[in-house]
Amino acid sequence: MDNAEKMARAFRLFDEANSKDPNKDEFEGSKHPKELLYAKRMTETLTAFAPEASEAVQLSARCQHLRRWEIPRDRYEMNRVGYLKWRQELKKFHAEKATEILEFVGYDAETIAQVQFLLLKKQLKKSPETQMLEDVICLVFMTYYLEEFAQKHPKDKLIDILQKTWRKMSEKGQAAALELPFSDHVALLVREAISG
Structure with missing residues (x-):
């Protein structure tokens, strides 16, 4: 399987997971699973903004909110400390769930490590x-x-x-x-x- 096929398969699996989102957003007259719509918007925006983006960035954009609804905001205190804790837990959760899919698809350890790095938002302003x-x-x-x-x-x-x-x-x-x-x-x- 070449890289284009691998990425297409990863996208399909990310989208299948996000299509289970019980939360819906309205767009162009119909309701869509919220995180599936968000993921597609991330890909479209990345393609327009940085068409030269690496495979790891393209993968990370598509799974940036992977299964986000499974860790709801109201599980944490409704203050800044609670918000920051929620965001930290989400980043780790997204990285874990993305890793499971990428390993299943057959990605190499280096690509998976870079996707994890990106989803954890490491070295913002430096990387x-x-x-x-x-x-x-x-x-x-x-x-x-x-x-x-x-x-x-x-x-x-x-x-x-x-x-x-x-x-x-x-x-x-x-x-x-x-x-x-x-x-x-x-x-x-x-x-x-x-x-x-």
């Missing part, structure tokens, strides 16, 4: 591949989820989140974000956040 994945995560959030998020939260929280998101991105990622077709309301929030 070009971790940074590429983080840029795509931020772009997917800003493209598909920010408008709805902005309707549910107060302005000061939105500004804070946008500033944190902006700091995580590379200059290339920030430039891509400024090209996104925001509504007037969200465009104002973004401008205020990045000028503050």
